[in-house]
Amino acid sequence: MAKYSTGSGGGGSGESCELCGASGVETKSAKVAGAQLEVCSDCAQHDDNTKGDQQSERETDRKKRAAQNAARMHDATKADASHWESGADYDDDQLPYLISDYDETLTSARQDAGYQLEELAEELNIEESDVLALEQGRATQAGVGGSVVAALEEFLDIQLAKDQS
Numbered sequence: 220m221a222k223y224s225t226g227s228g229g230g231g232s233g234e235s236c237e238l239c240g241a242s243g244v245e246t247k248s249a250k251v252a253g254a255q256l257e258v259c260s261d262c263a264q265h266d267d268n269t270k271g272d273q274q275s276e277r278e279t280d281r282k283k284r285a286a287q288n289a290a291r292m293h294d295a296t297k298a299d300a301s302h303w304e305s306g307a308d309y310d311d312d313q314l315p316y317l318i319s320d321y322d323e324t325l326t327s328a329r330q331d332a333g334y335q336l337e338e339l340a341e342e343l344n345i346e347e348s349d350v351l352a353l354e355q356g357r358a359t360q361a362g363v364g365g366s367v368v369a370a371l372e373e374f375l376d377i378q379l380a381k382d383q384s
């Protein structure tokens with residue numbers, strides 16, 4: 220009438236391993252994968268308590284990986300920083316001293332080259348409002364950058380800035 224027996228029938232005092240199912244073996248308590256089981260001596264080797272070394276090894280691996288990830292993130296941060304440093308020279312983009320008729324020089328050079336104002340700005344990847352300010356003779360008031368002037372000079376093969384010798 221044993222409720223737990225599923226008819227291996229053989230009788231005697233033979234116990235069976237709850238892990239591998241071997242019957243008629245001597246069993247002992249072992250904790251396997253977090254479950255308390257009655258297992259044979261072979262299966263007892265899977266006892267969580269005997270795997271302590273492996274577990275601490277895994278722990279070490281995890282810490283190592285975490286450290287590697289942190290190092291990679293650190294590298295990425297450094298790369299970002301250098302990117303910003305190289306792009307942060309707007310303060311140095313000073314408008315040079317311009318020739319007296321730079322507005323007319325630019326306007327006629329652009330028209331000779333066959334460019335609309337917005338086409339030229341797009342071609343050189345500069346602000347249309349900067350080009351307009353130059354053509355209207357108010358580059359200083361508009362705060363046009365020296366790099367814009369240099370780009371226009373090179374592209375149209377003209378000189379807008381005064382020689383500073």
Ligand SMILES: [Zn+2]
Nearest residue numbers: 236239259262
């Ligand atoms: Zn077993």
